[in-house]
Amino acid sequence: MSKKYKKFFSKPYFSILFAIILGFFVGGIFLYCCNYNPIASYGALLRGAFSKPKYILDVFTHSTPIILTGLSVAFAFKSGLFNIGAEGQYIMGVVVATILGTQTQLPPVIHFLFILIMAMLISGLWGAIAGFLKVKFGINEVVTSIMLNWIAFYFYRYIFAKPWLKVRGLDASKAICESARGTLFKTDLNISFFIAIIAVLAIYYLLYKTTKGFEFRTVGQNPEAARFVGINVKNNTTLSMFIAGAIAGLSGALRLTCSEFRMPNLAEFEGYGLKGIYVALVANCSPIGCVFSGLFFSAIRYGSISMQTDVKTPCEIINILTGLIVFFISISIVYRRLIAKISKIRQEKDHE
Amino acid sequence: MGTPDQENMAIQMVGIYKYFGPYCALENVNLDVKKGTMHAILGENGAGKSTLMNILYGMSKPDAGQIFINGKLLDIKHPKTAIENKIGMVHQHFMLVPTFTVAQNIMLGKELTNPFGILDFKKANRVIEELSEKYNLLIDTKKKIENMSVGMQQRVEILKALYREAEILILDEPTAVLTPQEVKDLMLTLKTLAQHGKTVVIITHKLNEIKQVCDFCTIIRRGKNINSVNVNDYSEQQLVSMMVGYDMDLKINKTKAIPKDVVFEIDNLTVLDDRGIKKVNNLSLKIRSGEIFGIAGVDDNGQRELVEAITSLKKVSSGTIKIKGLEIQNTTPQNVIASGIATIPEDRHKEGLVMNFSVTENLLLKKYKENPLSKHGRLNKQKINDFADSLIKKFDIRPPECKKRLVRKLSGGNQQKLIIAREVSEDPDLLVAVQPTRGLDVGAMEYVHRELLKQRDLGKAVLLISLDLNEIIDVADKIAVIYNGNIVKTFESAATNENEIGILMAGGGK
Structure with missing residues (x-):
């Protein structure tokens, strides 16, 4: 095996690409076993995502929340934390956006920006609670942030039932004012995707171009060494949970101000925060990667609607597909070793 | 059979x-x-x-x-x-x-x-x-x-x-x-x-x-x-x-030290471990600038706790640690570094380096906040590259084009050179070197010893803690023997030999 190939195969994006292909392949076997034509199904999936400009637009719009929750998880991970609490932070973002969108009156653009900033602040503090509990009492952030998810969820339901917010006879809250919305030219177009891109670039810049980001990454990679060279591990942990929370909150606020406008009645978690975990996984925790990974999951999710209507393949297959891809990425170490072994055998043969 | x-x-x-x-x-x-x-x-x-x-x-x-x-x-x-x-x-x-x-x-x-x-x-x-x-x-x-x-x-x-x-x-x-x-x-x-x-x-x-x-x-x-x-x-x-052991062939050429003022001082220091057992027990020492102060001793006689106390990674239960008259016990690692103490830690991989960072990033670990490497919180890539290049060249970290290479891919000797480069370029008043040649081959060992002597000749105080008696006798100007968390005796290195130290290390001084 030539050196160029070897370099390509040892890169993380290769194993991710390979896992996606493997996921589709094994998913195809599932489809075949259930008497669906895998090729026709995947064809419909592709058409459903890309065949019309409106579809493409939908894919972009719906990718926004998961790009941002993915970014939140990826950023926390780079700082050595597992932010499973993106779900709760997302919910807090929705709540803040709804309250401020319905209860305050401000000029158009300012109102919108005010909502985003406040949502980021509150969700950031929500995330920072988990960070603070970790550094103060040594409680694992996974445990606390799962609990905080539930608190946020029931807080949402409490706020939702308030008479000043709920619309009688409708299973949703009042709509937020026009001034609070992020739509463009009074159409379905909205700026949420662009804001997500700005957030991604900002996090990339923070992580790789600033001293603070250098500290975050050092703490994430080796907290002991960080302590040894005089980096304050505790403050950085709390701060990175704040930032992770703020990104997830931005996700919730954008979803509400740009496409929902009303707080829906939640019977269960919407799952955007949890989707963020596999978006970040497929992105290999790279901020830029989250954009592509978010778009990918959004595309298969929206493509699956056409798959169901056109070729009658149930769209639940997407859940299987997602599960398979996540599984194959998780075991990617196995085939990276396999490749290492194959190239070693080849080398030995070459020597003979 | x-x-x-x-x-x-x-x-x-x-x-x-x-x-x-x-x-x-x-x-x-x-x-x-x-x-x-x-x-x-x-x-x-x-x-x-x-x-x-x-x-x-x-x-x-x-x-x-x-x-x-x-x-x-x-x-x-x-x-x-x-x-x-x-x-x-x-x-x-x-x-x-x-x-x-x-x-x-x-x-x-x-x-x-x-x-x-x-x-x-x-x-x-x-x-x-x-x-x-x-x-x-x-x-x-x-x-x-x-x-x-x-x-x-x-x-x-x-x-x-x-x-x-x-x-x-x-x-x-x-x-x-x-x-x-x-x-x-x-x-x-x-x-x-x-x-x-x-x-x-x-x-x-x-x-x-x-x-x-x-x-x-x-x-x-x-x-x-x-x-x-x-x-x-x-x-x-x-x-x-x-x-x-004591192998004659490892001896390096060493000039006589010219010690000056006392820069570092420990008085009646006591440190407990997690179980409340006294690991450092009423220990006192004085180090002058321009000398290498070696601490010889069998492992687990309080060396680790002593270092952790100096670097403020562990709380001191009584006693004082002073550098240039400034008390630094029970402060933060940040303050210790700022007061002029640099450390070559015992465990390269765990404490000294971030293995998944590049050579450049590791060299930057203590300097990233300093102008011109960063300004207003922004890293200056060009300046950082120049900084890394100069240190790689000056300290002969190999291979020479390793700037972007992950540190885990470097040999142990070069990893240690990297740490020395980083710590020494801090221009500290006191350099603490803990087991600096652990796991290194002879060539790298010599390099480390020469570097320690160089720092001494530049007028720094060097505290060398090692389990290797060879190293202590070869490199140190003053030798203190630690036993059960206490310094049993301190010698001028010329005035002693390995047998005498060996007896004390084994607890024979009491």
């Missing part, structure tokens, strides 16, 4: 070699252990004794060499093979399930069942109780591991090996985690085991234990056999000398 001599031997390891990359951990090591004896493997940290025992237990594969157990040539690929051949090992870090009871832990992997395949705890409890009576290892079989003291947990580990019918028992640093009373109990246990005809191998660097219970002792230094002796024929001091 086998000569009568071979049949007398429980363990014979012949010509064992083990490499970790280019680093030779074991070089032609031989070990003979007679049946029914207590045999110690003596050596400093990193000498290769644990590696040797891991090979015997099948946890690590030798690159060359043969192993005979009871005269039979064996290929031990896996601990399973070792257990089948009645070898048991008690690791330094216990392999127990905290939420399981004693009996459950002991039978784990070799469960007793009734004819229906259901676990038979009654029988298990009976078997274990019989064992514990036979070897005088009293224990409550129904107690959970998490509620037991470390000493009792170790007892469970020993019983676990006996339950698997071990005839040969290997103990890796068994007393490192025990309190003095627990050590006494363990020694009694080991004697009982030997009386029952078991062969016991202890890995240790503590001499009094060897003198107390062992029959024979094999000394390993830097991966090589030094000697195998009958313990009764040698004094503790002689054993220390063999363990820490």
Whole structure:
């Protein structure tokens, strides 16, 4: 095996690409076993995502929340934390956006920006609670942030039932004012995707171009060494949970101000925060990667609607597909070793 | 088969070699252990004794060499093979399930069942109780591991090996985690085991234990056999000398130090460990600029805690640490660094480096906030690259184009050069070097020593803490011997020799 190939195969994006292909392949076997034509199904999936400009637009719009929750998880991970609490932070973002969108009156653009900033602040503090509990009492952030998810969820339901917010006879809250919305030219177009891109670039810049980001990454990679060279591990942990929370909150606020406008009645978690975990996984925790990974999951999710209507393949297959891809990425170490072994055998043969 | 001599031997390891990359951990090591004896493997940290025992237990594969157990040539690929051949090992870090009871832990992997395949705890409890009576290892079989003291947990580990019918028992640093009373109990246990005809191998660097219970002792230094002796024929001091060694060929040319003012001072320092035991006990020392102050001592005599106290990674319970008159005990690592102390830590991988960062990023770890490498919180890529280039060149970190390479891909010697480059470029008043040549080859060792001398000649104070007596005698200008957390005596290096220091290291000064 030539050196160029070897370099390509040892890169993380290769194993991710390979896992996606493997996921589709094994998913195809599932489809075949259930008497669906895998090729026709995947064809419909592709058409459903890309065949019309409106579809493409939908894919972009719906990718926004998961790009941002993915970014939140990826950023926390780079700082050595597992932010499973993106779900709760997302919910807090929705709540803040709804309250401020319905209860305050401000000029158009300012109102919108005010909502985003406040949502980021509150969700950031929500995330920072988990960070603070970790550094103060040594409680694992996974445990606390799962609990905080539930608190946020029931807080949402409490706020939702308030008479000043709920619309009688409708299973949703009042709509937020026009001034609070992020739509463009009074159409379905909205700026949420662009804001997500700005957030991604900002996090990339923070992580790789600033001293603070250098500290975050050092703490994430080796907290002991960080302590040894005089980096304050505790403050950085709390701060990175704040930032992770703020990104997830931005996700919730954008979803509400740009496409929902009303707080829906939640019977269960919407799952955007949890989707963020596999978006970040497929992105290999790279901020830029989250954009592509978010778009990918959004595309298969929206493509699956056409798959169901056109070729009658149930769209639940997407859940299987997602599960398979996540599984194959998780075991990617196995085939990276396999490749290492194959190239070693080849080398030995070459020597003979 | 086998000569009568071979049949007398429980363990014979012949010509064992083990490499970790280019680093030779074991070089032609031989070990003979007679049946029914207590045999110690003596050596400093990193000498290769644990590696040797891991090979015997099948946890690590030798690159060359043969192993005979009871005269039979064996290929031990896996601990399973070792257990089948009645070898048991008690690791330094216990392999127990905290939420399981004693009996459950002991039978784990070799469960007793009734004819229906259901676990038979009654029988298990009976078997274990019989064992514990036979070897005088009293224990409550129904107690959970998490509620037991470390000493009792170790007892469970020993019983676990006996339950698997071990005839040969290997103990890796068994007393490192025990309190003095627990050590006494363990020694009694080991004697009982030997009386029952078991062969016991202890890995240790503590001499009094060897003198107390062992029959024979094999000394390993830097991966090589030094000697195998009958313990009764040698004094503790002689054993220390063999363990820490003294090879003339390592001597480096050294000019005389020109010490100036005292810059660093420790007064009556006491530091407790997590269990509340005094590890540093009323220790005082003074270091002048322009001298290398070496602390010699056998491992675990308070060196680690002393360093952690200096770097403020651990709380001091009493006493003061002063640099240029400024008290720095119980402050933060940030303040310690700011006050002019740089440290070459003992554990390169854990404390010194971020293995998944590039060489440049590692060099930047202490400097990233300084102008012009960053301005207003923004890293200046160009300046950082220049900075890395100059340090790589100045400190000869190889390969020369390693700037973007991950540190994990560098050799140990070059990793150490990187740390030295980073710490020295801080221009500290005091450079603390802890085991700076651990695991390095001779060339890299020389480099490190020369660098320490260079810093001394630049007028810095250098505190060198090492388990390697060679290193201390070669490099230090003043030598202090630490024993039980206290400095027993301080010498001018010219005014002493390895025998005198060896006696003090072994506790002979009291």
